[in-house]
Amino acid sequence: SFLVKVLLIPPLQLDCCCRSNSTLQVIAKTSLRCFEPEESSVMLLAHIEGRIPCPGHACYNNTGVVWYKKNRLVSIARESCVEDGELHLCTVYREDTGVFYCDRRITEQGVAWVFRRAVHVKVIPFTEANSPPVVKYPAANMTEEVELGQPHNLSCEVDFDFEVNISRKVEWFMNYGGDMDNMTLVDTERHEEVFFSDIKVTQTYTIKEVTPQHLKHAYTCLAGNTVGNNNVTIKLKEKEQVIIFSTIVDNKMNCLVGVPIRNLGIILHVKWVELQLIFRSRFQFGKDDEEKEFDVFVSYVWTGPSAEAVEMQSREEPIEMRLTRVLEDQWGYRVCLLERDILPGGAYTNDVVLTINRSRMLICVLSAKYFASSNAVFVLESGVKALLQNSALKMLLIWTRGTSASFIQPEPPLPKLVQRALKVLPSLQWSTDAPSTTARSFWISLQKAMPADGARPASRVQ
Structure with missing residues (x-):
């Protein structure tokens, strides 16, 4: 490392506008007497006097020290004085933070030099904290x-x-x-x-x-x-959303909140997402003018025996099979099943979203195996998101084999949006052990929940 030496031979002559000559030499730092690192710093307290020492001042017979800041003489820029090489500031100001330079005239080996050192000054308000945070x-x-x-x-x-x-x-x-x-x-x-x-x-x-x-x-x-x-x-x-209902609440709203509140003003503290799902799933605020390819998209995970086994054993037909047959053959709806009506080879997530957008209604047949399938849960979650964005879409949940929203605890847990939707979306309960009158009531309720137009005249479900 060099301060400036490797003696230049011949010495470099620097001509300035005034035609005065100066000799520049590059010398090793270790060749200087009282060698010190070139970096020097000092902290000064604001609003009192302060002193800035010139590094290495005592090592030479100095004929004078001149202080600069930003190439300006400090003695001209502000009130100050130099005592024994130190710059004495009568009052330290915040603006004094910066780099000061001290120039000294020294004689080495019979040659007069101007030796410059830098001092980094930082002005601080006090050294210790005066109060707790x-x-x-x-x-x-x-x-x-x-x-x-x-x-x-x-x-x-x-x-x-x-x-x-x-x-x-x-x-x-x-x-x-x-x-x-x-x-x-x-x-x-x-x-x-x-x-x-x-x-x-x-x-x-x-x-x-x-x-x-x-x-x-x-x-x-x-x-x-x-x-x-x-x-x-x-x-x-x-976070809760406060909704104020006043004046007369009709029969539909009575069904919504589950208590007789006609002619009463009430304040319902409900979660905003659930409230949106309740309204969008039970009331049609507008019609979707776009022609849909399917009337209903049915999502399920097969839980029963094979179709051949059902036929051989003459057992009750599982709801997953019977539902599609009733919707298509007896009621005349255009039904979409992913495994049957969507061409293979595409991205599953894209196929699901596009199919929901191309359908007027989504029916999810829920079971323990349904909630254990990540693909099936994705269909349900995508349907809920579509319902929140499109008031014309309808959704219906069919609970099977004793499952219900209060007993669903799958591993891994369901998405938060799905957990909320299961509590408020329209639903029906199906059981193969139910009496014939209960089964008949199920089909009547299902028919009322289906899109009103687009189906052939309904035949009776046995």
Whole structure:
């Protein structure tokens, strides 16, 4: 490493506009007496006097020291003086932060040199924090609203005093069941904004997917420095949509809420997604003018014996087989079955979405095997998403073999949207052990739920 030497021979002559000559030599740093690193820095407190030493000043017989900042003489730019080589600032200002240069005239081996050294100056308001951190957000004991199944960020915004020896810290803890003695540190991300006299820290804990379990816990933001600590604890609650129904509510709305509320004004606290599904699945707010290729798309997972076994044993025909036969042969609907009517070789997800868009209605025959099939669950979830986007689509769930929404606990768990939809979508219950009157009632209810136009005159289902 060189300061500037490898003696240039012949010496380089630099001609300036004034035609004065200077000799430039490059010399190794270690060849200098009192060798010091070229980097030098100093911290000065604002609003009092300060001194900036010139590095290596005592090593030579100096004939004078001149100080510069940004190529301007400090003695001209501001009130100052030089005492024994040090720059003495009568009052230090915030704007004094920057690089200062000291030029010294030294004599080495009979040659007069101008030797320049740089000093990095940083002006600080104080060396130690004067007060504990202040948590600006969240407020103590507040509650944040969240949506189940969605990500959520918990942010803690804290103001710290400036300090030289950094001691500030911000951490998020999860308190299981709200127990303050059962706290676990969670992973977070930090963002800092540094100002002259304070530092603003934002510490964020990201919940990738909010579950009902998160609503049972409390969350504590702890901030501290050498002076003291502060903490804030908050909880989460599910976001609710308040819908106000006033004046007269007709018979359809009575069926919707399940209680007689005619001529009453009520406030329903319901989840927004469920509310949308209830309205869109039970009321047609508009007609779909686009001609559909299919009247109904039937989705099921085969759970019964083979068709040949059914015929040989003369047993009751499984609903998966009988439903399609009744819809097509007796009622005249155009039915779509993925395994029968969709050409193989395409992407399954695209085929499902396109088939739903080409159908007026989606019927899902639900069973334990249906919920264990990821492909079948995808059909159901795609239908729910389509229903939320298209008020003309109809959906119907047919529960079989003793299954019901309250007993479905598949592994892995169903998507949150599907779990919500199972509770509110129109449904029918089918059982092979039901009396004939119950079976007849099932077919009558199914026929009423089907699209009104497009089918041939209905024949009686035996």
